[in-house]
Structure formats: C-alpha cells, structure tokens
Amino acid sequence: MRVAIAGAGLAGLSCAKYLCDAGHTPVIYEARDVLGGKVAAWQDADGDWYETGLHIFFGAYRNMRQLFAELAIEDRLQWKSHSMIFNQKEKPGTYSRFDFPDIPAPFNGVAAILGNNDMLTWPEKIAFGLGLVPAMLRGQDYVEECDKYSWTEWLRLHNIPERVNDEVFIAMAKALNFIDPDEISSTVVLTALNRFLQEADGSRMAFLDGNPPQRLCEPIVEYVRERGGEVHLQAPLREIRLDGSGAVAGFRIGGIAGKEPLEVEAEAYVSALPVDPLKLLLPEAWKSLPYFSKLEGLKGVPVINIHLWFDRKLTAIDHLLFSRSDLLSVYADMSNTCREYADPDRSMLELVFAPAKDWIGRPDDEIVAATMEELKRLFPMHFTGEDQARLRKSVVVKTPLSVYKTVPGCQQLRPEQQSPIPNFFLAGDFTMQRYLASMEGAVLSGKLCAAAVDRARSGATGPSAALAAV
Ligand SMILES: Cc1cc2nc3c(=O)[nH]c(=O)nc-3n(C[C@H](O)[C@H](O)[C@H](O)COP(=O)(O)OP(=O)(O)OC[C@H]3O[C@@H](n4cnc5c(N)ncnc54)[C@H](O)[C@@H]3O)c2cc1C
Numbered sequence: 001m002r003v004a005i006a007g008a009g010l011a012g013l014s015c016a017k018y019l020c021d022a023g024h025t026p027v028i029y030e031a032r033d034v035l036g037g038k039v040a041a042w043q044d045a046d047g048d049w050y051e052t053g054l055h056i057f058f059g060a061y062r063n064m065r066q067l068f069a070e071l072a073i074e075d076r077l078q079w080k081s082h083s084m085i086f087n088q089k090e091k092p093g094t095y096s097r098f099d100f101p102d103i104p105a106p107f108n109g110v111a112a113i114l115g116n117n118d119m120l121t122w123p124e125k126i127a128f129g130l131g132l133v134p135a136m137l138r139g140q141d142y143v144e145e146c147d148k149y150s151w152t153e154w155l156r157l158h159n160i161p162e163r164v165n166d167e168v169f170i171a172m173a174k175a176l177n178f179i180d181p182d183e184i185s186s187t188v189v190l191t192a193l194n195r196f197l198q199e200a201d202g203s204r205m206a207f208l209d210g211n212p213p214q215r216l217c218e219p220i221v222e223y224v225r226e227r228g229g230e231v232h233l234q235a236p237l238r239e240i241r242l243d244g245s246g247a248v249a250g251f252r253i254g255g256i257a258g259k260e261p262l263e264v265e266a267e268a269y270v271s272a273l274p275v276d277p278l279k280l281l282l283p284e285a286w287k288s289l290p291y292f293s294k295l296e297g298l299k300g301v302p303v304i305n306i307h308l309w310f311d312r313k314l315t316a317i318d319h320l321l322f323s324r325s326d327l328l329s330v331y332a333d334m335s336n337t338c339r340e341y342a343d344p345d346r347s348m349l350e351l352v353f354a355p356a357k358d359w360i361g362r363p364d365d366e367i368v369a370a371t372m373e374e375l376k377r378l379f380p381m382h383f384t385g386e387d388q389a390r391l392r393k394s395v396v397v398k399t400p401l402s403v404y405k406t407v408p409g410c411q412q413l414r415p416e417q418q419s420p421i422p423n424f425f426l427a428g429d430f431t432m433q434r435y436l437a438s439m440e441g442a443v444l445s446g447k448l449c450a451a452a453v454d455r456a457r458s459g460a461t462g463p464s465a466a467l468a469a470v
Contacts, residue, residue, distance in 0.1 A: 002027065003453055004251050004266035006237035009037025010439055011427040012272030013220040014067065014446025015453075020227040022454045027229065027266065029253050031236035035217035037274070038402060039439065049211045049341065050307045050395040053402075054332060054350045056320055057208070059201030061440035063447060071219045077206040078339065082108075084203065086171060086322040088118060092380045095321070100204070106136070106197040119167045124160070131158035135190050136197065140434065143194060147187040147411040154186035171322040174329035176436065177406045178303040178354035185408045188436055205320055207332070210340030234259065237273070240424075242283050248424050268453045272427040272446065276300045276401045291420050297413040298430055300401025302360040304353035306371055307397075311390040314347040314379050325374045329354040346392075349375075356398075364396040403437035404430045417449040422456060425449050 001024045005012050008030035016026035034040045041051040057064060057077055068074045082100040096118035100108045113125060120128070131154075134142050146154060151173060155165060165181050173184040176192060196203040208215050221231045232253075238261070239252035248269045255261035271278050275298045286292045318336040323329065331351035335343040351371060353359060359367055372391065375383060382389040404410065414432040417425055427449035428442065435441035 001025070001267040001453075001457055003268045003270060004029065004264050005270040005272055005427075006251065007031075007037065007272035007274075007428070008035050008217070008221075008231060008233070009272060009274075009428070010039060010217075010442035011429060011431075011446040011449070012037075012270070013217055013224075014443040015270055015272055015427045015449045016224045016229055016231070016446075017067070017070075017220050018447045018450035019453060020224055020229055022450060024450075024454070025228050026224060027264070028224070028231045029235040029237055029251065029264070030231070030233050033233050033257075035213045035221065035231075035233070038399070039212035039216065041211040041213055043211075044393075044395065046393075048307075048309065048348070050397060051212070051305060051350065052397055052399060053303070053305045054320075054330060054334075054352050055208065055212065055439065056330075057206040057439065058195070059204035059206075060195040060199050061435075061438075061443075063435075063444045064440045067220075067443055071223060073215075073219050076209045076215050078209050078337065079204060079206045080319045080337070082201070082204045083319065084112075084322065085317065085319055086119065086168075087324050087378055089324050092377045095317075103200075105200040105202065108200055109197045109203070120164065124164050124167075127158070127160045128164055131155070131160050132193065132197070135194055139194070140191075143187055143190045144411060146190055147185050148408055149186045150408055151181040151184050151186045151189045154190075155181075171324050171329070174354045175322065175352075177403065178301050178329065178352070178356065179405060179407075180355060183405075183407055185406050185410060187408075187411055188406045191434075191436060207320075207334075207337045209338060215340070235262070237271070237281060240269070240271075240281055240283050242285060246285050247421055268423050268425065268456070270425045270427055270449055270453065272449075274300060274401065274428060275404055275430045278426075278428075286421065289420055291415055294413045295415065298404040298410060300399075301403060301405035302356040302398070302400050303402045304356045304359060304367060305397045305399070306349075306351045306353055306367065307395040308347075308349045308351070308368070308371070308375075309392040309394070310347045310349070311392055312346060312382070314349065314375075314382050314389060323351070323374070323378060325377065327353060327359075327370055328374050360398055360400050364394075367396050368394045406437065416452075417445060418452040418456060425453055425456075 003026045005028045008028050019026040038052050041049050084098040086096045088094045088096050098112040098116050100112045169181045173181045234257040235254045241250045243249040251264040253262040315333050320332050329352040333347045334341040334350045335348045416432050427446045429437040431445045433444045
C-alpha cells in the first residue's frame with residue numbers, strides 16, 4: 001500500500017521505516033530542505049555544525065535504541081557516566097553530582113539521591129521520597145491522574161518544601177519542557193521520575209556522535225529508499241483535499257524552489273507535522289470533530305538553542321550539565337561530548353535558553369550578551385582577571401513553537417494515531433504515547449502510527465463514518 005507522509009522529523013521518518021517493515025511503500029514530503037525537524041542541524045561557512053536543540057538520549061528510550069539497533073548504528077550513541085551533574089548556585093564554578101551505582105532499580109536511584117548532600121537536606125529527601133510512594137505503587141494510572149496539578153501544586157499537596165523546587169525541579173522542568181515548575185504538569189515530571197526509578201539505566205544519558213540529520217536521519221532515509229519508499233525535501237503539504245465522504249482524496253504538495261505543485265494520491269495519508277502547522281491545515285469539515293477540535297488546546301512552547309565557540313577549554317566535563325541559572329536550562333561542552341564536534345583545545349558550548357517567552361523576539365546579540373553574563377557565574381575562573389576566555393563566534397537558533405507546552409490538562413487533548421477519518425493518521429511527539437514530547441515519543445508515535453495504518457488497511461478506502469454526522 002502506498003502511504004503519503006507529510007513531515008520528515010523523527011516521527012515521520014520512524015513511521016516510514018516501520019511501514020516499510022510491514023511491506024508498505026511510504027512517500028515522505030518534507031517542507032524544508034533539511035531532514036529531522038526539531039533535530040535539524042546546519043553547517044556554517046567554517047564547517048561547524050549548529051543545531052535546533054541540544055539533544056540527549058536516555059537509557060529509558062527503548063524504541064529509539066531499538067531503532068538504532070535495527071539500523072546497525074548503535075555505535076553512534078556515546079554513553080556517558082551514569083550521573084546527573086548540577087552547577088552549584090552558591091559556589092560558582094563548582095558542581096554537585098547524583099551518581100547512580102551499578103545496582104538494580106530503584107536502589108541505584110535511591111542511592112544516588114541519598115548520596116548527594118549538597119542539594120537536599122535529609123528531611124527534604126524523606127518528604128520527597130514519601131511523596132513518590134503512590135507513583136511507584138500505582139504506576140502510570142496515578143501519574144495520569146496527576147495531570148490536573150502543576151508540579152509546584154503537587155509538591156505542596158505532599159508537604160514537600162518549596163526549596164526542593166529551587167534546588168532540583170526548576171532545572172528539571174526547564175530541561176523537560178522549557179518551562180517552570182509552576183507551569184509544567186506534574187504528569188510530565190512524574191513520568192520522567194518513574195522511568196528513572198523503575199529502570200536501572202533509565203536516566204543514563206548518551207549524546208549522538210555527530211549532527212543528527214546525517215548521523216541519525218539519513219540512515220532511516222537510506223533504509224526507506226532501499227525498500228522502494230521515497231523522501232522528498234522542499235515539498236510542503238499545502239492542502240488536505242477531501243472526497244465527498246469527508247475522507248482524504250489527496251495531498252496538495254509543494255510549489256517551492258522552482259518545483260511545480262503536485263497532487264498526490266495514496267491509499268493512506270499521515271500527518272507527521274507538529275501540532276501548530278497541522279491545525280492550520282485541517283479541512284473545515286473536520287474541525288468540529290472532537291478528535292481535531294481538542295488540538296486547539298495544544299500549542300508549541302518557545303525555546304532558544306545557543307552555540308558559543310571559545311578560544312580555549314572552559315571545562316573538561318564530558319556530560320550534560322544542569323545550569324540552575326535563571327535564563328539557561330541544560331548545556332554541554334560539545335567539544336568534549338560529541339565525536340564530530342571534538343576539539344582538544346577549544347570549547348563549543350551548546351546551551352538551551354529557557355523559559356524563552358520574553359526573549360524569543362529579541363535580537364541575537366542581546367541573547368548572547370545575557371548568556372555570557374550567566375557564564376561568568378558558571379565559569380568565574382575564565383571570565384575574571386587578566387587573561388579571560390574570548391568568544392570566537394556564536395550562533396542562536398530560535399524555535400518560537402517547539403514541542404507542545406505540557407501544562408496541566410493536556411494529556412486528555414493528545415490524539416491517538418488513528419483518526420476518525422479512515423484513511424488519515426497522525427504521528428508526532430504530541431500524539432498519545434507513553435513518552436513525553438521527546439525524540440523517544442516521536443519515534444514511538446511513528447511506530448504506533450505505522451501499526452495503525454497497517455491495521456486499518458482493509459477499511460482504508462471506505463466512507464468516513466465519523467464524518468457522516470458532521
Ligand atoms: C531545543 C530543543 C531541545 C530538545 N532536547 C531534547 C532532548 O534532549 N531529548 C529529547 O528526547 N528530545 C528533545 N527535544 C524534543 C525533540 O526534538 C522532539 O520531541 C522531536 O524531535 C519531535 O519530532 P517530531 O517528528 O514529532 O516533530 P518535528 O521534529 O517538529 O518534525 C515535524 C516535521 O514536519 C515538517 N513540516 C512542518 N510543516 C510541514 C508541511 N506543511 N509540510 C511538510 N512538512 C512540514 C517540519 O519541517 C519537520 O521536519 C528537544 C527539542 C528542542 C527544540
């Protein structure tokens with residue numbers, strides 16, 4: 001069966017890969033001239049790469065790891081020591097670590113928390129540990145019920161001191177969804193904690209060994225093409241055309257970069273677009289269906305990714321760092337963490353700037369200047385005195401609408417991959433799957449979408465029962 005897919009982010013690529021495995025022929029239409037969507041990256045005139053986002057892979061990413069194994073590229077994941085490393089607010093230039101020993105879960109997580117005495121006091125650790133008991137005992141049902149609370153509200157309900165937020169969870173909420181604990185749904189934080197506490201290697205982190213379009217996306221494209229599928233860049237979906245029954249009659253594609261517009265017909269159609277552009281393309285006739293109308297409640301969150309190239313090494317740490325700074329979220333010295341970006345003498349810091357709502361519209365030089373002020377606290381030894389580190393160049397990448405903002409109440413708005421339209425399906429990190437808005441979520445959504453397409457094969461050409469009532 002020929003399946004038209006709009007979007008070559010990880011969700012669209014994964015959907016195509018698993019459709020090939022099920023014996024179908026996917027054809028991907030991507031709007032931009034680069035693969036990967038939110039993992040897209042570009043090379044500057046010096047040959048240096050800059051990325052949409054600093055990306056971390058976790059041990060808990062089972063579907064992503066299986067995909068790497070199926071593509072025979074597991075060696076491209078550079079696993080780091082099993083630790084979480086935070087900058088210390090009160091002691092500039094120093095770090096506090098949670099080190100996970102090599103023992104079964106949840107004991108390794110408990111040992112990591114108990115072993116850290118810089119950030120949490122014993123009464124705070126005990127209050128927090130007791131608060132987590134329902135999540136550990138009742139699992140995902142409890143985690144889903146908590147979607148009515150923000151993380152700050154959840155902490156208050158469990159009499160956990162606000163200081164725990166200041167010490168740990170501002171950094172974690174910003175890392176998970178680029179927003180603060182007052183805004184983020186407690187379901188998101190509890191989902192991450194549950195994965196980290198229930199799987200021995202769940203919180204272990206890896207970096208890709210190079211730029212994601214070439215090192216991760218291209219192997220998927222090769223896999224798809226070798227099996228008869230197609231991937232077209234600069235081929236944006238412009239319109240979802242309907243037949244008389246309200247099912248999809250075709251995708252109208254393109255008309256950019258000197259190419260003629262195309263009318264594409266297939267036996268099934270997949271949107272692997274982010275939720276914001278998808279909402280703009282929904283046909284009028286579908287908008288009143290609850291499945292589509294609830295998408296109005298999902299909206300991308302702004303985030304900024306900054307690259308700073310220095311004239312010297314600022315740190316030897318080969319890991320992700322939680323900055324615990326007001327403006328920044330996580331960062332890493334990519335000259336240490338990533339083989340393709342390696343430089344033994346000079347640092348390239350990649351930093352996530354969040355929350356970014358007040359900064360996304362500001363000029364790049366102001367954003368870089370504000371980041372440099374934060375770096376003076378993180379690396380005081382390099383930015384005081386006579387011989388200070390010099391910034392060689394910088395690149396700022398802004399994403400005004402990135403992953404959907406996971407405020408309380410969003411879980412019920414996330415759509416299944418099978419829509420009420422028999423020949424139309426959704427993939428994307430915002431669609432319902434047990435992982436969050438993440439690379440793992442995107443890959444899993446693509447896999448679930450491919451399975452839904454395969455299941456619906458027999459009924460795919462029938463009239464749209466769901467639309468009969470519209
Ligand atoms: C700064 C940042 C840091 C992140 N860090 C992490 C991390 O550390 N770990 C992690 O797991 N996740 C992280 N993420 C999240 C992760 O990148 C996303 O969850 C994931 O890549 C989303 O994949 P997707 O395929 O669902 O959507 P996207 O990647 O957005 O793909 C959608 C594709 O659709 C295309 N498109 C849009 N409109 C059209 C159209 N009309 N026609 C055709 N194509 C169209 C887009 O160009 C894009 O290629 C981060 C994201 C950002 C922005």
